[in-house]
Amino acid sequence: MVSAGELLLLAGLVLAAAATGGFYQTNHLVTAPQTTQFLEIGSNFKATCMIVNTTEVTADDLYWKLSETTVSKELYTKLNESAISVTVPVTSVQSEWLFCRAKKGKSPYVFLNTGKFMYGVLLKKGYPPGKPENVFCVAVQEKTTISSTFRCDWATVGRQTSDVPTKYTLNVVVIHIRNYSVSTEGTHAQVEFVDTYPHFMTLEIWVEAHNMLGKIESERITQDANSFVKTNPPSDIKVISEKYFPTSPLMNWTQPINKSYGKLKYEIRFCTSGSPNWTYVPKGDIATDIQSFRLQSLQPYTEYITQVRCQLGHWSDWSGTTMKTAEDRPTSKPDLWRTIAEVDGKNERRVQFISKDPVFANGRIITFDIKIQEQKNDNLQWDTILVNGSESSDGQRVITVLKDMLLADLRPVRLCVTANNSVGTSPMASLFISAKGREDPPVKGLKVWSAEGKLWLQWTPPNGPDLSEYVVEWVSGEQTDWQRENKNTRLTAIKGNLEGFVRYTVSVYSIYSGRIGKPASKEAYLKEGAPLEGPVVRLNDKPGRNEAELGWVEIPLHRQRGFIVNYTINYTGGGETHEVTVPGNTVSYTLKSLSSNTKYDTWINASTVRGSAQSSTHSFTTLKYAPGEVESIVVGVSLGFMFVVLMTMLLCLYKKDVIKENVWPRIPNPGESTIGNWSPDYPLKAETPKENCLSGISVQDVDVCDGKSVFEEDKACLPLKKDKYLSEEHSSGIGGSSCMSSPRQSVSDSDEGSDMADTTASTVQYSSVVASNGYKGQTPNPHPQQAVFSRSESTQPLLDSEENPDMMIQESSRQSQGFKQENPAEIHLLEMDQQQEEEGVESLGFCPLDEESEQTKPSEGQSAASSYMSQREGYRPQ
């Protein structure tokens, strides 16, 4: 449906086209509206396109393009055959061109005259202006009058676009006189009143915001012109503190502007220096148009900042000064406390009484008067303690040491103190220290933590009666400070100036009517940080082969800057790095499973919750052998060796015969044979040996002794053996091995009977030769054969020949011959041997005795000697 309005618009377009025929003679399309359009974002825009002066195209051939996009045909409305309209939503902020165009392919004319079949309108988008708010106008004081410059500020509301900017017009009307108006694009403007500020006139003020999409006014302000005046603040402010009114100083000032401009209201405030909290004097207490005011309820001897401002229209800025009130008598007790230190070896305590100035000292404390009462009825004089007079720079009250005394553990004491300034004396404070061990119970469940830059404490009250207050004490090194809390306090923060990274011992004492109870204590940091240094690392002992014990010295307290939560031990060696974490209360640790003979570098990180610090590196080298290992090896080897030697000795001892038999087999010396010699050339006749044959026989026995003499250990046994031998001297049987046995005796022994045979069981009876009729039928001796017993004294094993009876007989005959026909050279040799043997016997210490005995008893051996043939002749050839 085409509305009547659209038809009217169409008619208007036609008329307009006719009126501006020049342009349309060259252009066949025209839109309505034709010029740039300012549109509100979010609205719809409707445009109409009309065909003029041509029949080449119809409305059906027209289309709309918004920027580079063809508008959907659904948004078109065909008005008639030569006109079409479109409604497009206004969305984006950017300005756009809306073109009405004709299809090119309709006819060659259209194709060749594209420019004539195109018409566009520029769409600029924006928002309608917002209502200005918070209009604030002011005229400030210049010298003694008010400036004629009137400035207003306001706040904008709503959005703007660069295509549709908003402008503001400030309107100021001096009622009945003149209107002022000024425009700006900003949010403030000022007007200049003609010649003077319109005092006592009524002003009407408003701000108008306007742009291409509309205009809107702010709320209108209609007020007296003086209500916009902002004067200078009062000047020449003086505060006079009078001696007799220390709490009520008088404040004076000069008005900034003449009273004829209007009555000025005032506002007064004050605070102590450094305090952020102002105390305002009630407005009702301050009259208008005044130039002095007496402040009330200030603290004596306190520095105050006082300020005042005035108001004609707007409040002026503040102006003020700093002053100090006069001194007054102290109105509160001194803050009395004590420190107690144990005295070693004595049942005494070192008590130091300390005090802070009263909270309301109201002046500089000059002296303290103290009285110590050790007995209930003591009525001592007051002592006066002079105060140095130094005041703390950080606002904290100065601590004065009042008294240092030694107090017996079981003795209580009471101290009374008053503080004096130049005006008067404070109320008395007292402190009672109970006997040691008789203090009242402490608070329970004390917790200390850091938060919001303060140390907070929380506790549960004790069960004791008469609880009057608490004292919170914090100690760091030699520094002690305290504060008092009332008996209902359960949670508080330390108000003193605590430092970060410093360990404090925080204690809560319950005070029972002046008596100090037992404290509950905790250690705490206001702020923790990483330690400033690591611990000093060392080895507690020499490193072992596979382990080393590390020790370290705890970091000095002031360098810890926090609680050490753990130590991390790092050690590297042999290309590997290891890490071990131990609790913070550990001061030594044994590194295990180390490689031997390896250099290790070790260091320790001490950690707090905020970080850690590393110690210097300590190096050590593990041992190649564990301590005692070498000694163990040496002892083991030695013991083994000794065992082997011992076993060998024992073996030798017990198997000496076997060894001797195997190692030194006895080769029988025929020349030493004791078998009776016989020779066909010599009659078998017993000859008295010209020389003792003992030497020739004893050689054999000495050999045995020599063999024994190799081992020193056996020397000990020799006396025993000697005894044995000696005891056997007369009892040795045939073949006895005793070196003491003589052939003669042996023979005689054998003769004496066979009961002695057992004693010679250990010896080898080489032979028992019976002189027979000769070898195999030989008859060497024509004389009737005389049975001769001859026996070899040799302990050597029998030779084969001896074992062979045939041979034995021969050998025996030879020996017999040998004895008779002994070669002088051989005899000499034998003598030498004998001598040597004698020496050897002498060395054993017993052989010479026998020899001597034998030598000294030649007659005794007569019979035996007859049985032995002289062997000096040696062997005779057979």
Added chain:
Amino acid sequence: MNGHVKSMHFQRFMETATTLLSLLLVMAFDSSRTVAASRNQQCGDYVQKSLKLSRLLQKESVDLIKTYKASQGEMSELFCKVSVNNVPDPNISGLEPSEKIASIYTHLQEFFPHFEWVYEQQTDLQLPTSPLLSDLRRFTAGSRNLAYLIKPFYQSLFPNVPLPEGGPTTLPPPQNIFQQKVYGCVVLKTFKELLSNVSRELRSLKSQVCRRRTHTNTLF
């Protein structure tokens, strides 16, 4: 019976009419009281503001005369003691409030040409940066503002009586410098007297006019 019924109807009608009339009277009284209160308030405001401004101008006139004397060189004290013709009369005339207010207004108006003339003369005599010139401009503007306040005050009190604008002011003939200096000082001093008189009259008017009208309204 009928007569009794008619009588009762009439009685009821009379009661209703009386009630309505009373209501109308109360409404009219309240309305007039509100209007009167509003007018009284307006009256008081104008008087109050005019009075304050006249006091301020009085104070400024004192300062201005000091500045004027200081800027005129030697013998400045003597200038202000000489009498000069053609300076408007500072006295307020009239017996009725309307006449007094009209007199205040016309007297103020009469002085403005003289201020302009003094300003022109002093512009020739002083340096452009002289504080006297700016003070003169400010004082003149303030005086005009006072006149602007008196006019609505008068109109608020006497809306149907036109405010006379005053006759033409006669400015002095050409003067030499001495005469100019004397003339300027006399104008300022005379105007100061006028302001003093205005303040006094306004104080009396404040108590007379505004209260009287309130009283009148109350009586009404």
